[in-house]
Amino acid sequence: MSNTVKNLVLIGYGGMGTRHLQRLQSVKEINVKGVYDIKRVKREEAKRAGYRVYSTFENVLLDKDVDIILIATPNDSHKDIAIEALKNDKHVICEKPVTLSVSDFEEVLKVAKKYNKCFMVDQNRRWDENFNMIKKIYNNHAIGDVYEIRNYVQGSRGIPKDWRQLKEKGGGMVYDWCVHLLDRILWLNNDVKLESLYANLSYSLGHNVDDGFEVTLLFENGLKVLLGVGTSNFIKLPEWYMVGSTGTMEIEDFDLNGKYVTLEGELTKDTVPIEAGAGFTKTMAPRNDGSTQEHELPKVNVDVRDFYRNFVNWIDGKEEPIVKNSEVMRTMKVINEIFKSSDNNEVIKF
Amino acid sequence: MSNTVKNLVLIGYGGMGTRHLQRLQSVKEINVKGVYDIKRVKREEAKRAGYRVYSTFENVLLDKDVDIILIATPNDSHKDIAIEALKNDKHVICEKPVTLSVSDFEEVLKVAKKYNKCFMVDQNRRWDENFNMIKKIYNNHAIGDVYEIRNYVQGSRGIPKDWRQLKEKGGGMVYDWCVHLLDRILWLNNDVKLESLYANLSYSLGHNVDDGFEVTLLFENGLKVLLGVGTSNFIKLPEWYMVGSTGTMEIEDFDLNGKYVTLEGELTKDTVPIEAGAGFTKTMAPRNDGSTQEHELPKVNVDVRDFYRNFVNWIDGKEEPIVKNSEVMRTMKVINEIFKSSDNNEVIKF
Numbered sequence A, B: 001m002s003n004t005v006k007n008l009v010l011i012g013y014g015g016m017g018t019r020h021l022q023r024l025q026s027v028k029e030i031n032v033k034g035v036y037d038i039k040r041v042k043r044e045e046a047k048r049a050g051y052r053v054y055s056t057f058e059n060v061l062l063d064k065d066v067d068i069i070l071i072a073t074p075n076d077s078h079k080d081i082a083i084e085a086l087k088n089d090k091h092v093i094c095e096k097p098v099t100l101s102v103s104d105f106e107e108v109l110k111v112a113k114k115y116n117k118c119f120m121v122d123q124n125r126r127w128d129e130n131f132n133m134i135k136k137i138y139n140n141h142a143i144g145d146v147y148e149i150r151n152y153v154q155g156s157r158g159i160p161k162d163w164r165q166l167k168e169k170g171g172g173m174v175y176d177w178c179v180h181l182l183d184r185i186l187w188l189n190n191d192v193k194l195e196s197l198y199a200n201l202s203y204s205l206g207h208n209v210d211d212g213f214e215v216t217l218l219f220e221n222g223l224k225v226l227l228g229v230g231t232s233n234f235i236k237l238p239e240w241y242m243v244g245s246t247g248t249m250e251i252e253d254f255d256l257n258g259k260y261v262t263l264e265g266e267l268t269k270d271t272v273p274i275e276a277g278a279g280f281t282k283t284m285a286p287r288n289d290g291s292t293q294e295h296e297l298p299k300v301n302v303d304v305r306d307f308y309r310n311f312v313n314w315i316d317g318k319e320e321p322i323v324k325n326s327e328v329m330r331t332m333k334v335i336n337e338i339f340k341s342s343d344n345n346e347v348i349k350f
Helices: A015-024 A040-048 A057-062 A075-087 A102-114 A129-140 A173-188 A306-315 A325-344 B015-024 B040-048 B057-062 B075-087 B102-114 B129-140 B173-188 B306-315 B325-344
Strands: A006-011 A030-036 A068-071 A091-094 A119-121 A146-154 A194-202 A212-219 A224-230 A240-244 A247-251 A258-263 A274-276 A279-281 A292-295 B006-011 B030-036 B068-071 B091-094 B119-121 B146-154 B194-202 B212-219 B224-230 B240-244 B247-251 B258-263 B274-276 B279-281 B292-295
Touching: A006 A015, A006 A057, A015 A030, A015 B279, A030 A040, A030 A057, A057 A075, A068 A075, A075 A091, A075 A102, A091 A306, A102 A119, A102 A325, A119 A325, A129 A146, A129 A173, A129 A240, A129 A247, A129 A258, A146 A173, A173 A212, A173 A224, A173 A325, A194 A325, A194 B212, A212 A325, A212 B194, A212 B212, A279 B015, B006 B015, B006 B057, B015 B030, B030 B040, B030 B057, B057 B075, B068 B075, B075 B091, B075 B102, B091 B306, B102 B119, B102 B325, B119 B325, B129 B146, B129 B173, B129 B240, B129 B247, B129 B258, B146 B173, B173 B212, B173 B224, B173 B325, B194 B325, B212 B325
Parallel strands: A006 A030, A006 A068, A068 A091, A091 A119, A146 A224, B006 B030, B006 B068, B068 B091, B091 B119, B146 B224
Antiparallel strands: A146 A240, A194 A212, A212 A224, A240 A247, A247 A258, A258 A292, A274 A279, B146 B240, B194 B212, B212 B224, B240 B247, B247 B258, B258 B292, B274 B279
16 A cells, blocks of 8 residues: 655755755655745745745644645754644654754654654764665674774864854754764664763864864773764865774765775784884784785665655654654763763763 | 993893894994893894893993993883993983883982983884974964874784783883873973873773773863874774864875875855765865865974984983983873773873
């Protein structure tokens, strides 16, 4: 039995909103019924692009044909829009970060439960190809048991000159990016206890929101994870770097340059010291003796449009949600501790 | 007035010891008078290599012609050899780490003072070319004010199968490498207060000494430094990575592959969002508009043999020591806090 096509209205015709609309063009389970934006200029832009435009948010809520409201507005407005939508019998897809506090998110979930509606957060970067390559190797142990993951996303253009520079709007890089990086790592380790974190936020660009951060997570199974973002980095660190007991994996960037290398033989055999800089070293001597093997990055098959399809299937009772609200809640709580750790320069233990 | 050539005897004919002898061949201020090693097989090896070999350590001490004793033995034996040498009127060059405790080092310094002898620790990696390139750019502000330095040294051969695997001998990577990395960073910031550190030691190879570590240092001037060592990394992170207010510098390795890139213009101007992975991003959009400039690594002129020459000049009262014992003491004290931070998983504040 096939699903009924669901009607969706986008709230917030900005960068992320228009991107959703592009993607939804090829999601046959969803029909984009219209658009609303609080700004008249944006509404006019949407009209010119051929969308049906609602003149008020209330009109969206009153439209009985609307099944799903997709919220892609600045972070501080998600909560109120979501609650209104849910109360008016709409399912809701919400941009990340879902809200700016745990209690706000709890309120939203209470309303969703009361009105028996589906509410899902767009953690779209779970569908990044490079993350899925890391996930595959992490789970199939192709480099042994993994004990270290580094995930750094760096730009060199500062923070965009919009609400992202404003604290009260939920700006800053922790809300913008850590929410992605943390969500994925916690998802990858759903069953593993997070033991501690240490975070350090950067304010080097002089805004009152963080322009970058670094977080060290220690998990109960011995895994150490470093997550970092920078916005004035003119040379980038590798985006992904993962070390296991028998190999190392690196993915440089979104363009999927990278490889993984495995040890074929014994770790400490036949080491010959080398001259290196002003010293010599046995420990840091290279392996050029055929005792390692280089592999291409694994193939993965991911399609971010599965996010929308999964949402529709959840509404229709055919699938569990991929992005569970309990997972988003866990991430939100850890985000709070990240701010606390950095503010107090202390390790947070869970 | 030229110096008298000083006679030196090496104690410990191992890897580092023989490397000292090679270097001393072209240091005209020092004459290698002989060698002693506690192991007969090593003494025979030294004899075959053409060195005069002492049959006991006492014979070295009794030889009035010996001016300098160079200690290149396992870490736990430095203290006793140093004290005996100083008491017998010898100047001493000692391998790093100088001792395994602050109080041991204090004892050594007390004896050096009492007998009015020069005692200097071989912090040879202050002469690494890549470090000196970083130092030059750090000090001349070619990438603006630096707020982040990362220095990672990684090998893939485990810990060498000798005393370096033994805790009681002062094995492990903190003593072997952190002593270098920390010494340099503290030297670079001699006048800057270290505010805090957070350290995480790795024991993934199953020895009872650490096989790697990661340390985050926060300085009073806003500088964040990450130091790391790994011994089973089959792909290496860049050895040096430095971020300043107007540029970024990277040196990949000891072979000096690297560059620095500076911003020529405004940070946040004309940003166009890009598709990246399963999302799109304005913040992480690349700069391909000629608004940055790439530079070759700066030229530096360093010669590790200046270490020995400086020592002789110090003896002769012509120069201050480059490696000051107060600096080594500072490093030792911080090393203690690194172990403590990792053991307790806590931030140490100074």
